[in-house]
Amino acid sequence: MLRTAFVAVAVLVAGAGCGTADSTEPVAVAGRVITQTVTAPTSEPPAASPTPEPTPTETPKPKVAVPVTTTKSVVETSVIPFKKKTVTDSELPKGERTIRTTGVNGTRKSTYRITYVDGKQTAKTLVRQEVTKEPRSQITAVGTKVEEAEDSGGCDPNYSGCVPIASDVDCSGGSGNGPEYVDGPVTVTGSDIYRLDADHDGIGCE
Template identity: 50%
Template sequence: MLVSAVGGAFWAMLALVAIVAVVIGVVALVRGRVSSLGIRNRGIAAAVIGAALCLVVVGGSANAAIHPVGPRPAALLSAPEGTSVAKPSATPTPTPTDVVTEVTEVVEIPFAVTEVQDPNIDVGQVVVTTTGVPGQQTNTYRVTTRAGVEIARELVAQLVSVQPVAQVTSVGTRPPAPPPPAPVADPAGGGCDPNYEGQCVPIASDVDCAGGSGNGPAYTPGPVYVVGSDVYDLDRDGDGIACDA
């Protein structure tokens, strides 16, 4: 009770105690007595109930006078019928604006690689005759950004500033030259003309190809390779090989 009085809730506490007394009085009235609380008959119980009810009324009134109920906030009061209550409007969020710019990028164009057969290079040899060089291309884009973030990109122009150079690889197809035939010794032990190889062309007043239409007096089988002067006119077609027909 002392704490309640200090806190300003004395009358509310007194009303609560009075309610408890009312309950005890009702119990005593029904049972006839409550000896532990000094209520020995129904008359005393009725008196306790009456006194407790008076305290309930007095305590409740005094508490209401000390702690009056304040007016309700205007926002909680109901608006009169037929009128509208203005509500605070939310601040609209600004709509971001799209920004369109043009951006250029330089990209590399890869060079092509081709391969050709070259009869001027021996078989088995591979030579890069032209070194490849990449080109350059400039691309122009129309870029759209919103709030600093790219949302669209469109290619609007392409310009090749440097054409690529294709790389060419030559593969040799020329067969190796046949080795010259070993000279054939004259079985008769005579000399051989040093202007010819492959067969022994005897040194004589005239030499014809064996099996041909010549009348000698000396003959030589073919083929015969002319390595010097064709003194006997054996190479009629001038290809360097005589008696090859």
């Protein structure tokens, strides 16, 4: 009887070791039934997965604007001022001026290459230049001719009538000592260089 009970307990214990969960089984020992709880071994909990390290985020670099360079060709027209020349003319009275040839301006065409960076002009280079119209010089003549004085016949032009031209002239019959004399009256038309008009009324040798 005791042997039978021992075998039963051994069988139950062996069976309990093969389970995966707790179980309660009646056990017969020496004519008694004993209830025991057999705890089955459980597997170890799975190891916790390591927390992944955060991947560093790169800050985007600001974009650098690339300057835009452009060029274009430009043609400009400019004025060439005419020159002035002066010549003498012996046929013109002295000091008189007259234009013989009228001056005319010329024109010049210039080609430039202009450089722009982002729409702003940064350089201007002369590529080609040509004269499209030659200027014409202006020529002015200046007279040099001296007019000869008309022969007055030996009479001084400062008086009407004929007062001789001399170093000094006095009125005839007066107190003057000449060397030349004139019969009056005479009219003073210019300067009374001989002082013939004593009372300054415009009449000399009255």
